[in-house]
Amino acid sequence: MIDRRLETLRVLRERGTVTATAEALHLTPSTVSQQLRQLARDLGVELLEARGRGVRLTAAAHTVLRHADALSAQWERARADLAAHRSGSAGRVRICSVSSALAALVAPAAARLRAEHPGLDVRMCEKESEEAAHLLLSRRYDIAVAIPSEGVPAPGDARFDVRTLLDEPQDLLVPAGHPLAARGTARLDEAAAEPWIGSPERADQHRLMLASCAAAGFAPRIVHEAYEWFAVSALVAHGFGVGLVPRLAPLPPGDEVVRVPLRGETVPRRRIVACVRRGGDAQPPIARGLAALRAAARG
Structure with missing residues (x-):
């Protein structure tokens, strides 16, 4: 019911380039460009202007997008009303x-x-x-x-x-036999002197670890890096350091590592x-x- 070219323009705003927009919509870049040229001609305004090797949305395009967002929200509500006629x-x-x-x-x-x-x-x-x-x-x-x-x-x-689903606490992951493993809980600063396993490829997780450690009064000494949780767990299990893992993150079965819940004012959460x-x-x-x-x- 809504002109699909408006959806193309909305995705271009989000993705930034014609190529990325085409990839997101499973179209060719030439199809995306053609749709936007046709839309501009039908509306009688310029929607894009050249910027280096790419394009930039014009002020008129942003006006069109404000109305397109409102139309999209209204269409979602219309679909909801129609769905109420079914079971x-x-x-x-x-x-x-x-x-x-x-x-x-x-x-x-x-x-x-x-x-x-x-x-x-x-x-x-x-x-x-x-x-x-x-x-x-x-x-x-x-x-x-x-x-x-x-x-x-x-x-x-x-x-x-x-909508927020939950604020998930982080646990300290230590090897079995570590002094903190039998404590039940620990403060984050009790691991300040430990070597740490970092996860810079998980940007959100890595930033959370650095910020939480800073709030606890220390900078973690990162000596190894891993991305997948099973890899972090393996490094910890073999005594190469400690790490932070989300409460929901699955770990390999076995008793080589121990999750230690953190306590205090600096418990990291995501x-x-x-x-x-x-x-x-x-x-x-x-x-x-x-x-x-x-x-x-x-x-």
């Missing part, structure tokens, strides 16, 4: 999520939906937080479970609704949010998906 027990909800939340929240939520609404088709996919906004805007997914960072919709963004297109939460499949995610988070 609401069937349909599809597509959820993308960061890996740890996919395992600990999304999978249990999908299992609940399968049991309570067998006619509801739930599709899940692991995606990084930075992809959340454009995956929603390109309508490839209906719900994005993410960690707030660059690329994740901010709470005040008029295009999205953002927020996990669910993002949807504004107005989309009124559609029964999406609403049920959000409710199931909230129930999983409470558990």
Whole structure:
């Protein structure tokens, strides 16, 4: 019902380049350029201007986008009203999520939906937080479970609704036999002298570790780096250092490492949010998906 060229313009605002927009929409760059030229001609205004080897949105384009955002939200509400004429027990909800939340929240939520609404088709996919906004805007997914960072919709963004699912504490990961392993809990500064395993490729996680250690009064001495949690766990298990792991992060089975819950004023936490297109939460499949995610988070 809404001109698809407006959706193309909205994705271009998010992605920044014609090539990235084409990739997000599964189109060719020439198709994207043609759509935007046609839209500009029909509206009688210039939407793009050259900027080096790329393009920049004009002031007129930003005016068009304000109306396009309002139209999109209204269309989501219209679809919700139309869905109310059906039973609401069937349909599809597509959820993308960061890996740890996919395992600990999304999978249990999908299992609940399968049991309570067998006619509801739930599709899940692991995606990084930075992809959340454009995956929603390109309508490839209906719900994005993410960690707030660059690329994740901010709470005040008029295009999205953002709901907090939980504030997940971080645990100190130490090898079995470490003096802190038998303590039950520990303060973060008690690990100040330890060698640390860093995860700079997980930008949000790495920044959280550095900020939390700074708040505890020390800078971690990072001697090794790993990305996947099983790799961090292996390095810790072999005595190469300690690390921080999210409470939801799955670790390999066995007793080579010990999670030590942290206490005190500097317990690091990361927020996990669910993002949807504004107005989309009124559609029964999406609403049920959000409710199931909230129930999983409470558990």
